[in-house]
Amino acid sequence: MSTILKLEHIYKSFPGVKALDDMQIELEQGEMHAVCGENGAGKSTLMKVITGVYKADNGNMYLNGEKITVKEPNDAYGKGIAIIFQETSLFKDLTVLENMFMGHEPVKSICGIKNLDYAAMYKKADEIFEFLGITDISYDEKIDNLGVAAKQMVEIAKALTYDANILIFDEPTAALTNKEVRSLFETIARLKKQGISMLYISHRMEEIFEIADRVTVIRDGSYVRTANIGEVTEQQLIAWMVGREMGDLYPKVEVELGEPVLKVKNLNKPGLLEDISFEVRKGEILGFAGLAGAGRTEIAECLCGLMKHYSADIEFMGKSFKAKSYRDAIKEGLIYVSEDRKKYGLVVPMSIKENMTMSILYRISKGSFIDFAEEDKTVEKYMKDLGVKAPDKDFVVDNLSGGNQQKVLVAKALCANPSLLILDEPTRGVDVGAKAEIHRIVSNLAKEGLSIIMISSDMPELLGMSDRVVVIKNGKKTGELERKDFSQEQVLEMAL
Numbered sequence: 001m002s003t004i005l006k007l008e009h010i011y012k013s014f015p016g017v018k019a020l021d022d023m024q025i026e027l028e029q030g031e032m033h034a035v036c037g038e039n040g041a042g043k044s045t046l047m048k049v050i051t052g053v054y055k056a057d058n059g060n061m062y063l064n065g066e067k068i069t070v071k072e073p074n075d076a077y078g079k080g081i082a083i084i085f086q087e088t089s090l091f092k093d094l095t096v097l098e099n100m101f102m103g104h105e106p107v108k109s110i111c112g113i114k115n116l117d118y119a120a121m122y123k124k125a126d127e128i129f130e131f132l133g134i135t136d137i138s139y140d141e142k143i144d145n146l147g148v149a150a151k152q153m154v155e156i157a158k159a160l161t162y163d164a165n166i167l168i169f170d171e172p173t174a175a176l177t178n179k180e181v182r183s184l185f186e187t188i189a190r191l192k193k194q195g196i197s198m199l200y201i202s203h204r205m206e207e208i209f210e211i212a213d214r215v216t217v218i219r220d221g222s223y224v225r226t227a228n229i230g231e232v233t234e235q236q237l238i239a240w241m242v243g244r245e246m247g248d249l250y251p252k253v254e255v256e257l258g259e260p261v262l263k264v265k266n267l268n269k270p271g272l273l274e275d276i277s278f279e280v281r282k283g284e285i286l287g288f289a290g291l292a293g294a295g296r297t298e299i300a301e302c303l304c305g306l307m308k309h310y311s312a313d314i315e316f317m318g319k320s321f322k323a324k325s326y327r328d329a330i331k332e333g334l335i336y337v338s339e340d341r342k343k344y345g346l347v348v349p350m351s352i353k354e355n356m357t358m359s360i361l362y363r364i365s366k367g368s369f370i371d372f373a374e375e376d377k378t379v380e381k382y383m384k385d386l387g388v389k390a391p392d393k394d395f396v397v398d399n400l401s402g403g404n405q406q407k408v409l410v411a412k413a414l415c416a417n418p419s420l421l422i423l424d425e426p427t428r429g430v431d432v433g434a435k436a437e438i439h440r441i442v443s444n445l446a447k448e449g450l451s452i453i454m455i456s457s458d459m460p461e462l463l464g465m466s467d468r469v470v471v472i473k474n475g476k477k478t479g480e481l482e483r484k485d486f487s488q489e490q491v492l493e494m495a496l
């Protein structure tokens, strides 16, 4: 084995943040190398340094033993290094083919005039699609019309148009369904067979143990260690990441359940939901299981006034209820934490504090004055409880790492002091430590009498946390299980 890429003594600071502090990593030719660390550890920043998105303050980088500098992303492409961003960098109004060759289109001269060489593009695209085994994406399709998984494939195909031999994946599976994950892993296996070296960031331990050869752990911007995947256990990895032994991952507190808080009867939405009925009791955590696209988010959106044109008999807190808008739902004490944190949840150019207190200003106001001391206290409490990693509460949310944005989103909901909280994929992209922390907080809130609906594709999380699980398939309820009867197999059987 030989080292293809090596970084050492890498430093990178942002105002008030030391993101990388004497970081190092070595990538061997043809290996799949996982990178692990808590939210805000510096994983994405490291990848952005490698690909020229950020310039390191200091440090050395070697490609095949030769010292290089990467000044900008195009420089990285030229050296055969490409990154598959989680939030894709494709142009949504352009076609698949245009995106693949954007900025480096083959040209040919006809009578001295330069023209795009479409024949060359199609030929190369054919080769790449065949190699990747892509059969269901058309070259002429607009990116906007593709799903997340297809967009990701186009990103990989685009990387290959540059003949990339180092590919970087930053949490590629966070928004994929299980089936799409399997298909991505097949693609990764093909890439590996071809001798392509890969760096792979993920918070999902089981993935790392399945596909990685080695793993490097980073903590607080510094290198901790690198190990062969066969020589470590999950517990060890987690301990290196968080710098201490971890407690129970799903600290479910047993709660005496009260009266029903929410009763939903015959929820119908043409084409999406059919005759869905369920109840949530005081202090209960009701899990919604099902495949992506089964209709779980749509149920939440109907309840919260985010989706219109449905019919149902809904009783909330003893009264007939139908939210006309989300604002209406909040006022009544129903809060929804969306799976799409940027669409419904966070205003990213604003600060942590502004985001967290946005929906509670009425509560902390004394007359027409905002009680700033009270506001600060609330914000600081939740930042501490959830371990939001930021220099202070005035830090702009956009500059937080992905997982820390998720924590702010959850904190914002908790600030609002709801009666019913709907959590949609609450721990997506969140590291193991913070995940346990979110579980602990949710569990304690339930004990204090809050009712919770939890939508999660993470089965251990769902079964670990819920008192009861409702299974949704193709817009219909296919089953309901009590905690004592939980089994992964049975839930899957009803969901598939």
Ligand SMILES: Nc1ncnc2c1ncn2[C@@H]1O[C@H](COP(=O)(O)OP(=O)(O)OP(=O)(O)O)[C@@H](O)[C@H]1O
Binding pocket: 014, 015, 017, 018, 019, 037, 038, 039, 040, 041, 042, 043, 044, 045, 046, 389, 390, 399, 400, 401, 402, 403, 404, 429, 431
């Ligand atoms: N453009 C920026 N401006 C200011 N601070 C930044 C910027 N980008 C990243 N940071 C900070 O650098 C630190 C490392 O962030 P990074 O995104 O690399 O973390 P990460 O390991 O990828 O975390 P996650 O698992 O949550 O994605 C964080 O404290 C983050 O707030």
Ligand SMILES: [Mg+2]
Binding pocket: 043, 044, 045, 170, 401, 402, 403
């Ligand atoms: Mg990141």
